[in-house]
Amino acid sequence: MRGTFRHAADFVCSLLIFLTACIPDAPRDNPLDPASPYFRNSGVLTGKVLSFYEPFLGIPDAQVTVLPSGPSTLSQSNGSFSFSDIVPGDISLLISKAGYASDTVRTTIVLAQNTNVQAHLNALPFVSSCVIVTRKVDQWWPGPSYSAVISSVVGDPDGQGDIASVLCTVDTASFPMTFIPEPPHYQVTINASSLPTKNLEWLAGKSLAIVVQDKPKGTTNGKSFAVSRIIQQTVIPISPTALDTAVSRPEFQWARPNASFPYSYKLELNRQDQGVPTLIWTQDNVDPLLTSFQYPDSLPPALYFWTIAIVDEYGNLSRSKEASFIVTGEPAP
Structure with missing residues (x-):
């Protein structure tokens, strides 16, 4: 069995x-x-490059690269991009475009699946223009004062509200700039007393730059610029001065400075009200060949002072001491 x-x-x-x-x-x-x-040891990666802030608009022509040396592509008009045949595993993407802060996105590619990512690029601020002018202001006391006024127009594609700070830098020093609304620009006045040598000549020959930072910490350095001239020559007022009694339509007279560069004059007239000056008249671009200029209107009785400045083609200025005078009686007809 x-x-x-x-x-x-x-x-x-x-x-x-x-x-x-x-x-x-x-x-x-x-x-x-x-x-x-039909087996492929890979996955698909798709995504979009978008603006940093809402409404999250697509950014075209951004360079998208699989790190460290993988494939690279440009985003489409709506910000989209795609890669096929990406080896599964953890990867990093570098997204960059001129005018934007680069960003790195990390994700995981899954075998035979589509992985989708989004990248938000911060548009960098920019410096449109910058101007520096030097000023020498002569005074009876405590003496001449020197300063440099720097003005700059800056912007940000994400909006002016995205600008966090604007600095003027020179050597190892930096000076915060203040926003001036009309017309919109940033400005700072650097007094000679705030410089390492307490002398405005310290700026001569040095490169200055505007540094702008936005709220996401994106930073842009503007092109360097420099002081063009520090005017030492001063115009001397001749009449009226020293509390002279003047007619209601005074003729301002002065001695021409010894200057070899192109310039014009700037006249200013202030009224003194209990020791407080009020600017009441300004005349720019006065012919450098002139040595006198008549006030175009009639002044009421009061205490006044006038100044005259020499201004070069770059806007640098050297102003005279105050020349005071008194108008008495009735204004001339």
């Missing part, structure tokens, strides 16, 4: 081996099967 069972078992095993040999291999068309000819 045992022999009969043994022979039957051997027969069944042989039959199974025979039948198995006759069955064809299963098809290998599953792309997830490593043995399939």
Whole structure:
């Protein structure tokens, strides 16, 4: 009996081996099967490059690179981009474009799946223009004062409200600039007393620059600029001065300075009200060949002082001491 069972078992095993040999291999068309000819050890990466702030507009022509040395592409007009055949695993993307702060995005590629990412680029602030003028203001006391006034127009594609700070830098010093609304610009006055040598000549020959930073800490350095001239020559008022009594339409007279560069004059007239000066008249671009100029209107009785400045073609200025005078009686008709 045992022999009969043994022979039957051997027969069944042989039959199974025979039948198995006759069955064809299963098809290998599953792309997830490593043995399939359709298998790809990769995933798909898609995404968008968008603005930093809402409404999150697409940024075209941004360079998107798989790090460290993988494929690279440019974003489309709506900010979209895509990569195929990216090896699964953790990757980093570098997104960059001129005028924007670069950003790095990290993600994980999954086999045979689509991974989607978004990158938000901060538009960098920019410096449109910058101007520096020097000023020498002569005074009876405590003496001449020197300063430099720096003005700059800056902007940000994300809006003026995104600007966090504007600095004027020179050597190791930096000076915060203040926003002036009309017309919109930033300005700072650097007094000679705030410089390392307490002398405005310290700025001569040095490069200055405007540094703008926005709220996300994006920073732009503007082109360097320099002082063009510090005017030392001063115009001397001749008449009226020293509390002279003057007619209501005074003629201002002065001695020409010894200057070899192109310049014009600037006249200013102030009224003194209980020791507080009020600017009431200004005349710019007065011909440098003139040595006198008549006030065009009639002045009421009061205490006044006038000044005259020499101004070069760059806007640098040197102003005279105050020349005071008194108008008495009725204004001339």
